[in-house]
Amino acid sequence: MSETRFHGIYPSTVLPMRADFSPDWKAYEAHTAHCVLRPGIRGVLINGHAGENYVISRAEKRRAVEVTRATVDASRLVVAGVNAEFSLEAAEEAREARAAGADAVMVFLPNAFALAHTTAMAVLHHRTITAAVPGLPIFLFQAHHAAGRMGFTPETMAALLEIPEVVGIKEGGWEVDGYDALRRQVKALRPDVAVCASGDEHLLACMVHGSDGSLVSLADILPDEIVALDAAVRANDLPAARALHERLEPLAEAIYGAPPGGRATARLKWCLREMGVIPTATVRPPQPPVDDADAAALRTALKASGL
Numbered sequence: 658m659s660e661t662r663f664h665g666i667y668p669s670t671v672l673p674m675r676a677d678f679s680p681d682w683k684a685y686e687a688h689t690a691h692c693v694l695r696p697g698i699r700g701v702l703i704n705g706h707a708g709e710n711y712v713i714s715r716a717e718k719r720r721a722v723e724v725t726r727a728t729v730d731a732s733r734l735v736v737a738g739v740n741a742e743f744s745l746e747a748a749e750e751a752r753e754a755r756a757a758g759a760d761a762v763m764v765f766l767p768n769a770f771a772l773a774h775t776t777a778m779a780v781l782h783h784r785t786i787t788a789a790v791p792g793l794p795i796f797l798f799q800a801h802h803a804a805g806r807m808g809f810t811p812e813t814m815a816a817l818l819e820i821p822e823v824v825g826i827k828e829g830g831w832e833v834d835g836y837d838a839l840r841r842q843v844k845a846l847r848p849d850v851a852v853c854a855s856g857d858e859h860l861l862a863c864m865v866h867g868s869d870g871s872l873v874s875l876a877d878i879l880p881d882e883i884v885a886l887d888a889a890v891r892a893n894d895l896p897a898a899r900a901l902h903e904r905l906e907p908l909a910e911a912i913y914g915a916p917p918g919g920r921a922t923a924r925l926k927w928c929l930r931e932m933g934v935i936p937t938a939t940v941r942p943p944q945p946p947v948d949d950a951d952a953a954a955l956r957t958a959l960k961a962s963g964l
Contacts, residue, residue: 660848660849661851661869662734663699663734663761663794663796663824663825663851663870664699664851664869664870665697665698665699665700665869665870666697666698666699666870666871666873666876666880666883666884666887667698667699667700667701667702667734667736667853667870667871667872667873667876668692668693668698668701668702668873668874668876668877668880669701669702669703669705669706669707669708669872669873669874669876669877670685670688670692670693670701670702670703670705670707670708670725670874670877671688671707671708671709671874671877671922671925671926671929671935672685672708672709672713672717672721673685673688673926673929673935673936673937673939674937674939674940674941675937675939676937676939678939678941678942680713680717680720680721681935681936681937682720682724684935684936684937685721685724686724686728687934687935688877688929688934688935689701689703689724689725689728689729690728690729691934692876692877692880693728693729693733693880694728694729694730694733695880695881695884696881696884697881697884697885697887697888698733698876698880698884699733699734699870700729700733700734700735700736700760701725701729701733701734701735701736702736702738702763702827702872703721703722703725703735703736703737703738704718704721704722704737704738704739704740704754705738705765705872705874706738706765706874706921707874707877707921707922707925708721708738708922709922709940709941709944710738710740710765711740711768712941712942713941715746715749715750715753718737718738718750718753718754719753719754719756719757720757721737722735722737722753722754722757722758722759723757723758725758726757726759734760734761735758735759735760735761736759736760736761736762736796736872737750737754737757737759737761737762737763738762738763738765739751739754739762739763739764739765740765741767742767742768742769743767744767744781744782744785744786745785747764747767747782747785747786748785748786748788748789748790749789750762751764751786751789751790751793752789752790755790755793759793760794761793761794761795761796761824761825762786762790762793762794762795762796763795763796763798763872764782764783764786764796764797764798765798766779766782766798766800766807767782768807770806770807771800771804771805771807772805772806773806774807775813776810776812776813776816779809779813779816779817780813780816780817780820783795783797783817783820784820787820787822792822793822794822794823794824794825795820795822795823795824796823796824796825796826796827796872797809797814797817797823797825797827798826798827798829799814799826799827799828799829799830799839800829801829801830801831802830802831802832802835803831803918808830808835809839811838811842814839814842814843815842815846818843818846818847818850823847823850824849824850824851825851825852825853825869825870826839826843826850826851826852826853827853827872828840828852828853828854828855828856828863829855829856830856831856831858831859832856833856833859833862833863833866836854836856836859836863836866837863837866837867839852840852840866840867840868851869851870852867852868853868853869853870853871853872854868854870854871855871855872855873857873857874857875857909857912857913858906858909858910858913858914860873860875860883860886860902860905860909861886861890861898861899861901861902864886864887864890864898865890865898868887868890870887871883871887874912874921874922874925875905875908875909875912875913877925877929878908878925878928878929878932878964879904879905879908879962879964882901882904882905883905885897886898886901886902886905889901904962904963905962907957907958907961907962908928908958908959908961908962908964910958911924911954911957911958912924912925912928912955912958915951915954920944920947920951922940922944923940923944923945923946923947924947924951924955926938926939926940927946927947927951927952927955928955928959928964931955931956932959932964
């Protein structure tokens with residue numbers, strides 16, 4: 658397997674839903690094609706946080722892999738999120754993702770780990786999954802710096818990098834110095850592992866430090882611009898990168914930065930509906946829909962970003 662196979666840009670898709678909260682698979686297919694079947698897009702991350710992976714069933718996750726695999730051509734990689742509190746349940750999700758056509762899985766830690774977790778717990782969770790799907794590549798997920806104790810310590814990261822199936826890391830710590838420290842550690846221990854800058858508001862800064870790609874939901878809305886930003890940084894064209902950053906940043910701040918936190922999926926769906934990509938902005942409870950104040954801010958940001 659090429660050491661750069663998993664490098665590149667991956668939109669992290671949402672799962673469109675009807676008013677009764679059931680998945681709208683036709684809309685999902687159209688949304689996936691809209692942001693993934695473009696020049697410069699390496700693949701797609703599905704069943705991630707943007708895809709509401711904590712409130713969709715195992716059957717729905719498998720169906721999402723099947724629909725995605727049927728929608729994107731073989732040149733695009735499908736990375737399926739695995740998110741369960743119980744390691745054996747997570748292992749079953751991984752088995753089903755591989756059977757449905759996923760090229761890799763991204764392992765999300767149990768939400769309970771935000772209260773406390775140890776290196777042994779993190780390693781056991783990941784090794785339980787890899788034992789169920791031997792040889793299947795996996796991405797690690799570095800959690801937001803404000804997600805309690807969920808983020809990996811350097812000691813835990815070093816232990817996880819001993820797992821041979823690890824091919825990449827979605828670095829979602831949302832803190833630039835932390836990103837660079839993790840990147841340096843990984844490149845010293847496992848230079849083959851792709852470190853992907855994935856804090857939507859901080860893409861430029863992290864990419865300048867060095868990045869092997871990005872798995873971000875902002876690419877659902879502005880995929881071409883994120884591909885161009887990555888290319889500009891790699892070409893050392895800072896003026897072009899700055900110009901792209903100025904276009905991306907208003908929307909990134911409105912979706913991810915504006916309080917209250919944790920509202921990105923609702924805001925993404927609202928924007929995609931406004932753009933005519935999906936028919937409704939329904940999110941499953943306990944997330945409420947976008948309110949009038951949020952809608953006004955998002956509409957302003959869409960205009961500022963040229964949409």
